[in-house]
Amino acid sequence: MDAFTRLSLPARFSLDELELERAQAAQLAALHPARLLREVGINDADFELLRQQRQLASEAVNLARRELACPVRRAELLLGLRGIACSSGKSEPLLLERILEQRELLEEARGARELERVEQVFGAARRRRDALVAELAAWLDQPVAVEPQVDPLLDCSLEAARVVSRLDELRYVQRLLEAAERALDELDL
Amino acid sequence: MTQQHNRPALGLDLGTTNSLIATANQGKVRLLLGPEGQLLLPSVVHYAADGAVLVGHGAAAFAEREPARTLASVKRWMGRSANEPGASRELGTRFAIPQSEDEARTLRFELGDRRVTPLEVSSELVKALAQSAREQLGELGTVVVTVPAYFDDAQRQATRDAGRLAGLESVRLLNEPTAAALAYGLAARQNGTFLVYDLGGGTFDVTILRLEDGLFQVKSTGGDTALGGDDVDRLLALGWLESQGLEPGDVDYGELRQLLAVARELKHQLTLADTASANVTLAGGLVRPFTLTRTELNALLLPLLERTGRAVRRALRDASLSREQLNGVVLVGGATRMPALRDYVTELLGQAPLDGVDPDTVVAAGAALQAELLASGSEDVLLLDVLPLSLGIETMGGLVERLLPRNCAVPAGAMGVFTTHVDNQTGFSLKIVQGERELAADCRSLAEFTLRGLPALPAGRARLELSFAVDENGLLTVTARELVTGLIQVVEVRPSAGLSSGEVEALVAQAAARRSADVEARALAELRVHGEGLVRATDRSLSQDGDLLGDDERSEIDEALERLRRGLGNAERALLLELLVEELHVLTREFAERRMNRAVVEAVTGAGLRSAQSGEGAPDV
Numbered sequence: 002m003d004a005f006t007r008l009s010l011p012a013r014f015s016l017d018e019l020e021l022e023r024a025q026a027a028q029l030a031a032l033h034p035a036r037l038l039r040e041v042g043i044n045d046a047d048f049e050l051l052r053q054q055r056q057l058a059s060e061a062v063n064l065a066r067r068e069l070a071c072p073v074r075r076a077e078l079l080l081g082l083r084g085i086a087c088s089s090g091k092s093e094p095l096l097l098e099r100i101l102e103q104r105e106l107l108e109e110a111r112g113a114r115e116l117e118r119v120e121q122v123f124g125a126a127r128r129r130r131d132a133l134v135a136e137l138a139a140w141l142d143q144p145v146a147v148e149p150q151v152d153p154l155l156d157c158s159l160e161a162a163r164v165v166s167r168l169d170e171l172r173y174v175q176r177l178l179e180a181a182e183r184a185l186d187e188l189d190l
Numbered sequence: 191m192t193q194q195h196n197r198p199a200l201g202l203d204l205g206t207t208n209s210l211i212a213t214a215n216q217g218k219v220r221l222l223l224g225p226e227g228q229l230l231l232p233s234v235v236h237y238a239a240d241g242a243v244l245v246g247h248g249a250a251a252f253a254e255r256e257p258a259r260t261l262a263s264v265k266r267w268m269g270r271s272a273n274e275p276g277a278s279r280e281l282g283t284r285f286a287i288p289q290s291e292d293e294a295r296t297l298r299f300e301l302g303d304r305r306v307t308p309l310e311v312s313s314e315l316v317k318a319l320a321q322s323a324r325e326q327l328g329e330l331g332t333v334v335v336t337v338p339a340y341f342d343d344a345q346r347q348a349t350r351d352a353g354r355l356a357g358l359e360s361v362r363l364l365n366e367p368t369a370a371a372l373a374y375g376l377a378a379r380q381n382g383t384f385l386v387y388d389l390g391g392g393t394f395d396v397t398i399l400r401l402e403d404g405l406f407q408v409k410s411t412g413g414d415t416a417l418g419g420d421d422v423d424r425l426l427a428l429g430w431l432e433s434q435g436l437e438p439g440d441v442d443y444g445e446l447r448q449l450l451a452v453a454r455e456l457k458h459q460l461t462l463a464d465t466a467s468a469n470v471t472l473a474g475g476l477v478r479p480f481t482l483t484r485t486e487l488n489a490l491l492l493p494l495l496e497r498t499g500r501a502v503r504r505a506l507r508d509a510s511l512s513r514e515q516l517n518g519v520v521l522v523g524g525a526t527r528m529p530a531l532r533d534y535v536t537e538l539l540g541q542a543p544l545d546g547v548d549p550d551t552v553v554a555a556g557a558a559l560q561a562e563l564l565a566s567g568s569e570d571v572l573l574l575d576v577l578p579l580s581l582g583i584e585t586m587g588g589l590v591e592r593l594l595p596r597n598c599a600v601p602a603g604a605m606g607v608f609t610t611h612v613d614n615q616t617g618f619s620l621k622i623v624q625g626e627r628e629l630a631a632d633c634r635s636l637a638e639f640t641l642r643g644l645p646a647l648p649a650g651r652a653r654l655e656l657s658f659a660v661d662e663n664g665l666l667t668v669t670a671r672e673l674v675t676g677l678i679q680v681v682e683v684r685p686s687a688g689l690s691s692g693e694v695e696a697l698v699a700q701a702a703a704r705r706s707a708d709v710e711a712r713a714l715a716e717l718r719v720h721g722e723g724l725v726r727a728t729d730r731s732l733s734q735d736g737d738l739l740g741d742d743e744r745s746e747i748d749e750a751l752e753r754l755r756r757g758l759g760n761a762e763r764a765l766l767l768e769l770l771v772e773e774l775h776v777l778t779r780e781f782a783e784r785r786m787n788r789a790v791v792e793a794v795t796g797a798g799l800r801s802a803q804s805g806e807g808a809p810d811v
Contacts, residue, residue, distance in 0.1 A: 018510075022400070022402075025574075025599070026405045026407070026572060026574070029572060029574065030572055033572060033574075033601075033662065034661065034662050035563075035564055035572070035573070036567060036569070036572075038565075038567040056601045056603075056661055056662070057603065057659075059601040059662075060601045060602055060659065061603075063598065063600070063601065064602070064604075066599065067598055067599070182507065185507065186504055186626075189500050189503055
């Protein structure tokens with residue numbers, strides 16, 4: 002069962018935090034182990050079994066929420082549902098160069114313990130992530146159209162191939178953001 | 191119809207400085223009196239040389255006389271190993287030197303002839319509070335014990351085991367800030383995003399929650415399990431020693447405990463006053479003043495507050511929120527009464543904390559509400575908590591492979607597949623760690639185990655599947671399976687710090703066997719404290735106002751006093767001592783009334799100057 006189905010949500014890219022939260026809560030309202038009451042007459046082993054079943058079901062709901070909260074994972078799931086490979090398997094030199102540059106800036110700022118510069122890298126990465134997410138949403142939330150041009154490598158339309166390359170970039174940017182967050186934690190003494 | 195619903199629900203706030211209990215019925219919270227007839231029970235335990243165990247104020251009374259046998263703030267050491275950083279240099283606490291590597295897994299306190307773990311000490315507090323609750327409510331139903339949100343797995347396990355050792359069969363754990371938010375949210379019936387800033391005696395927690403129509407969803411949590419009001423006391427005490435040209439090693443253990451108590455008292459006074467002063471009595475009766483201004487206290491507090499500020503900023507980042515998006519700030523814990531702290535939080539978050547929340551009782555109230563919700567199966571409220579620290583395993587090169595990230599919702603599960611790196615390897619040694627650092631050595635080691643009996647395969651061929659499951663209490667279970675051969679082994683996850691399940695079972699059995707003896711010993715010890723006080727007070731009253739008694743009356747009281755003295759020296763049964771105490775009470779009742787009358791007359795006529803000038807107080811009997 003995919004994460005969208007698990008949370009009874011439509012398979013679309015644009016999902017806000019509140020929508021996800023409510024979908025998760027609706028599922029857990031019935032499944033959460035805290036809601037399990039011990040009926041009179043039930044033995045310890047049966048009760049433990051019921052508790053474990055609920056725990057597993059709740060874990061699955063929480064995992065689905067975690068997956069859908071991540072834009073990379075959401076895009077991968079939607080591309081998978083359309084039968085499109087979710088990674089191009091190639092790296093664009095210009096993109097790599099830009100990301101490496103940002104990482105070096107981050108490392109320099111972290112090494113020099115300059116909080117403001119780390120925040121600048123963090124802010125720039127967040128803005129780029131938001132732009133990429135918006136671009137992915139614009140394509141992934143459109144109905145599937147007939148697109149004759151085919152990318153020879155990915156065996157999909159050229160437009161889909163462009164989306165996959167944006168997803169590749171989003172992965173790099175996410176990792177950069179995580180590194181910047183770690184640096185912020187480290188410097189915020 | 192359920193079994194749980196029939197019995198009263200209990201919430202227990204097991205605090206570093208004070209503990210308290212509460213119950214809830216149909217959403218209405220009632221705070222319960224503790225075993226000493228007061229709401230707050232000081233989290234202090236005294237182990238008398240004769241084996242008796244006292245808790246609360248009764249125990250705290252021994253802090254100066256027998257400091258080595260009187261333990262306070264043990265929550266700071268729950269689930270810790272003897273090798274824990276800071277365990278050897280904690281001011282005012284005496285730790286046992288481990289005799290073996292195995293013993294070093296668990297930190298122990300040295301009591302002369304006996305060693306006890308923090309878990310055992312905490313269980314004495316839980317036992318006393320639970321017994322007090324039973325006396326007021328009858329047989330208990332669901333019991334919820336609160337823990338700091340930032341407690342790791344070992345600390346949670348130790349808290350749950352303390353409940354078991356105290357005779358509570360099923361203890362549910364709840365994070366303290368979540369409990370506070372529950373109590374506040376249900377009372378205020380307000381939706382929004384709230385930050386709970388919880389600075390207790392020994393721990394600091396920050397939690398951001400969204401409250402929406404009965405759903406309490408934790409967005410992020412963070413903190414420091416070794417930062418609290420006790421640290422302020424220690425800094426004050428160290429500062430005073432330095433000002434006197436002394437080192438901590440220059441004063442004895444009892445003096446240190448006294449100094450810490452004075453520091454705490456001055457800190458409390460500075461909540462309302464600008465200056466506070468008290469005397470410290472050193473060896474040889476040397477009395478030196480300890481004076482502190484609010485400005486000095488604030489300067490000393492700042493570095494500690496900045497540590498909390500760092501955790502707050504991180505929690506906001508983790509929740510992807512700015513401070514402007516917060517609808518309110520709730521302060522929890524006695525330490526949050528300090529004016530400088532309130533000012534700091536106001537500046538940090540751009541808004542004043544919410545009023546109308548009692549920082550001392552809000553956690554117990556929330557625990558009681560959750561206990562009732564669990565027992566009744568109410569569908570109006572649901573608490574969704576998160577894992578405070580990432581969980582993972584140590585891989586080659588001492589690195590950490592994270593399987594569950596911090597702040598993921600619990601219950602949470604994750605699976606990872608690992609392989610061998612040496613040909614014909616027939617065992618996997620696994621180390622489970624918790625924390626955010628990249629190297630396993632910098633994280634907290636939770637457990638180590640070995641999966642044995644694997645078939646000899648070339649390196650990289652074996653496939654070990656590891657499953658982590660964190661339940662709704664935040665407790666971890668790990669299972670391991672070899673996929674190529676399908677070999678499944680039941681492995682015991684042995685806590686790296688804390689007691690193994692076998693050791694806890696042994697303690698539970700021992701406690702059950704000793705329960706009636708413990709009750710007798712506790713009663714005897716409490717009566718001794720009471721009886722000694724009564725003897726002292728009667729002696730003083732007789733010397734001051736003995737002329738108010740006739741000869742027969744005097745001789746009856748003298749005889750009863752002598753019998754009680756002898757009883758205090760040799761009584762082995764609480765009942766006997768109780769009778770002797772009661773006898774003296776009855777015989778001195780009339781005397782006390784006469785003394786009271788004399789005091790009133792003296793006050794009215796001005797003759798009371800006599801006792802005021804001599805520095806003596808009001809009648810004691």
